[in-house]
Amino acid sequence: MAEVRAEMVANVWKVLVAQGDTVEDGDTLVILESMKMEIPVISEGDGVITELKVAEGDVIQEGDLIAVID
Amino acid sequence: MGLRAIAVYSEADADLPFVREADEAILLGPANPAQSYLDAAKVLEAARVSGAQAVHPGYGFLSENAGFARAVIDAGLTWIGPSPEAIEQMGDKINARNLMEAAGVPVAAGTREPVADLEEAVAAAAGIGYPVMVKTAGGGGGIGMGVAHDEAGLAKAFEQAARAASRFGGTSAILLERYIERARHVEVQILGLADGTVVALGERDCSVQRRHQKVVEETPSPGITQELRERMLAAAVRAGEAVGYLGAGTVECLVDADKQDFVFLEMNTRLQVEHPVTELVTGVDLVEQQLLIAAGEKTVPSVAARGHAIEFRVYAEDPKRFFPGPGKIDVWAEPSGEGVRVDSGYAEGNTVTPFYDPLMAKLCVFGQTRAEALERARAAVADFKVVGPKNNLPFCAELLEHPEFVGGDYDTGLVARMRA
Numbered sequence: 001m002a003e004v005r006a007e008m009v010a011n012v013w014k015v016l017v018a019q020g021d022t023v024e025d026g027d028t029l030v031i032l033e034s035m036k037m038e039i040p041v042i043s044e045g046d047g048v049i050t051e052l053k054v055a056e057g058d059v060i061q062e063g064d065l066i067a068v069i070d
Numbered sequence: 071m072g073l074r075a076i077a078v079y080s081e082a083d084a085d086l087p088f089v090r091e092a093d094e095a096i097l098l099g100p101a102n103p104a105q106s107y108l109d110a111a112k113v114l115e116a117a118r119v120s121g122a123q124a125v126h127p128g129y130g131f132l133s134e135n136a137g138f139a140r141a142v143i144d145a146g147l148t149w150i151g152p153s154p155e156a157i158e159q160m161g162d163k164i165n166a167r168n169l170m171e172a173a174g175v176p177v178a179a180g181t182r183e184p185v186a187d188l189e190e191a192v193a194a195a196a197g198i199g200y201p202v203m204v205k206t207a208g209g210g211g212g213i214g215m216g217v218a219h220d221e222a223g224l225a226k227a228f229e230q231a232a233r234a235a236s237r238f239g240g241t242s243a244i245l246l247e248r249y250i251e252r253a254r255h256v257e258v259q260i261l262g263l264a265d266g267t268v269v270a271l272g273e274r275d276c277s278v279q280r281r282h283q284k285v286v287e288e289t290p291s292p293g294i295t296q297e298l299r300e301r302m303l304a305a306a307v308r309a310g311e312a313v314g315y316l317g318a319g320t321v322e323c324l325v326d327a328d329k330q331d332f333v334f335l336e337m338n339t340r341l342q343v344e345h346p347v348t349e350l351v352t353g354v355d356l357v358e359q360q361l362l363i364a365a366g367e368k369t370v371p372s373v374a375a376r377g378h379a380i381e382f383r384v385y386a387e388d389p390k391r392f393f394p395g396p397g398k399i400d401v402w403a404e405p406s407g408e409g410v411r412v413d414s415g416y417a418e419g420n421t422v423t424p425f426y427d428p429l430m431a432k433l434c435v436f437g438q439t440r441a442e443a444l445e446r447a448r449a450a451v452a453d454f455k456v457v458g459p460k461n462n463l464p465f466c467a468e469l470l471e472h473p474e475f476v477g478g479d480y481d482t483g484l485v486a487r488m489r490a
Contacts, residue, residue: 009396009424034394034424035386036213037281059424062397 002045004067010034012058017067019052029067030054041066071361076120078113080106082423086415094120101425107131110138114145124148124364126357130427133340134161150364152262152339156313160337163207164245170334173312175305178250178324178333184243191228192221194246201249204228206235208242215282217249252481254293254325255279256332258306259348261359262317264368268310270303271352271373274344278469280392280485285462286469287344288380289351292440292478293327302332309337317363318345318356327481343383343429346413350379350436378440380447382466384414385428386459389468390489395460396422405453409436409446412454422459430461440478444470 010032017029023043032039051068054060077092082101089095096116098106106112108131117125125142127133127150136157142149151157160166164184171177179198184207185191195202195218204227206214214234216227228244235242259271275291276284294302306321320342322335345356353374362369387395402418414431416422422430435450437443451466472488474480 008394010394011424034396035426035428037394039393 001050002047002069003065004029004041004043004069006032006041006060006062006064006066008032008034008039008062010039010060012054012056012060013038015052015054015056017049017052019049021049023047023049023069032060043069045069071358073361076116076122078107078116080425082425085420087417087420088415096120101423103131103425110135110141113138114141114147117142117145117147122147124150124361126150126360127340129341129343134338136161148364150317150360152316152319153314156315157339159313160339161208162243163205163336164243165207166337167245167247167334169312170309170337173308175309175312175321175334176332178247178335180247181245185228185246188225188228191224191244191246195221195224198246198248201251203247203249204231205245205247206231206242207245208235214242250324250326250333252327252483253277254291254327254481255284255322255335256291256294256302256325257320257322257338257342258302259342259345259356260306260310260315260319260321261356261371262310262315262319262363263370264316264363264366266314268307268315269370269373270306271348271354271356271371272375273299273302274342274347276344277480277482278475278484279482284344285383285385285485286380286466286475287347288378288440288443289347290378291325293480294325295330298325298330298332305332305334309334313337315339318360327479343432344381346411346432346434347379347381350411350434351375351377377436377438378443379434379436380443382433382447382451383429383462384431384433384454384456384466385462386422386430387428387462388460389462389465392462392465393460394424394428396424396428397459398422399456399458401455401457403453403455404431405433405450407446407450409443410434410450411436430456430459433466444476 013033014031027043028040030041047069050070053065074093077095098112132138136154139149139154201219214231218224218227231244254277258273262268274287274289276287278286309321318341320338323332325332354371398421404412411434416430435446448470
């Protein structure tokens with residue numbers, strides 16, 4: 001099981017996956033936006049998204065949980 | 071100058087120094103720029119209720135928006151900037167490029183019409199020759215720009231530019247230009263005076279960039295000869311004259327350092343972030359000139375050219391990957407001393423939010439020589455204490471020890487090489 005967490009304070013611009021989706025290493029899960037920069041959040045392994053904790057438009061803090069991949 | 075300054079701000083910026091420092095400050099709305107800094111009607115309403123006579127658009131948000139300039143003028147206020155027509159002509163990069171070519175300003179080989187799809191892009195690139203730069207005609211700040219070395223790279227760069235273009239309203243066309251490897255980004259500061267003449271106030275070298283965005287700027291450029299400098303300044307004056315330019319503007323060029331030649335890149339129809347370095351070597355207060363020119367004063371600034379100045383943009387970002395690092399500022403201590411100028415937007419206790427640009431402060435140094443400026447910069451960077459948000463001061467210190475930067479023989483690829 002892998003937890004994907006935010007590396008910085010950001011707005012959630014795009015959510016590209018849904019709970020239950022199968023993802024591979026390198027897939028983009030969500031795109032964050034902070035200080036006029038798009039920051040893709042990438043899956044670091046293969047698996048299924050068991051939890052998706054963010055929605056488009058959310059403001060998230062550094063360390064917040066974005067998704068759990070099992 | 072005896073003027074009253076009225077600031078506008080969003081909820082996110084309510085605690086920042088500029089709100090206190092202004093004679094009056096008016097809240098525009100929430101943090102989201104569309105509901106505050108980009109809402110022209112709200113800015114005009116703020117001008118009306120405060121009794122303002124003129125609007126200075128700064129260097130972000132609506133500063134290069136011809137529609138806003140027109141609305142300011144239609145409201146009976148003075149617009150501190152060039153005419154809406156000049157902003158429009160230069161705002162479209164394809165139009166600007168064609169206009170400059172007609173005015174005898176060198177331009178890079180590239181598309182004279184918007185490129186509609188990938189197929190057209192591939193055909194155009196074959197004619198121009200790789201590598202090519204793909205960009206959006208209406209974009210700025212490096213957004214949507216990409217370099218392609220072959221057809222596969224072009225497909226990727228085109229897709230990225232198209233995505234950026236659609237995100238900014240779908241009106242932005244895509245263009246291709248020959249990409250110069252080992253290019254320096256050198257720009258010329260111009261001032262269109264009230265009597266219709268245009269003067270050039272020297273150049274700025276802005277080749278230290280990450281993600282096509284400037285980090286450090288210096289003047290004079292250590293990478294151009296006096297002969298090239300004179301040609302560039304003369305071309306910039308012609309560029310300004312071609313659009314009847316009024317006020318402060320910047321003609322951005324790419325310089326092929328090996329060939330000592332240049333091409334027009336784009337014109338910024340506003341004050342630039344990096345204007346302080348020009349002020350330090352010319353002794354001209356550019357904002358004062360903007361105000362005098364907007365007031366119709368027919369004065370000619372007395373321009374000196376002495377010494378060397380460097381600006382470091384102190385960004386709230388990590389110094390390794392340059393990723394945003396907003397946060398609360400627990401400690402903020404600025405350097406001071408001979409030849410040191412700090413223009414900052416934040417103070418201790420403020421929070422740098424994720425909503426806007428990461429620029430926290432501009433650290434500027436002046437020296438009689440470049441070596442003296444570098445020496446003062448090293449001391450000033452070491453003395454600048456910021457605790458809280460991630461910041462790029464460690465990068466600035468690293469740059470000041472890098473042989474390419476110290477030697478002056480660097481190009482826009484320098485930062486990427488430092489992080490390779």
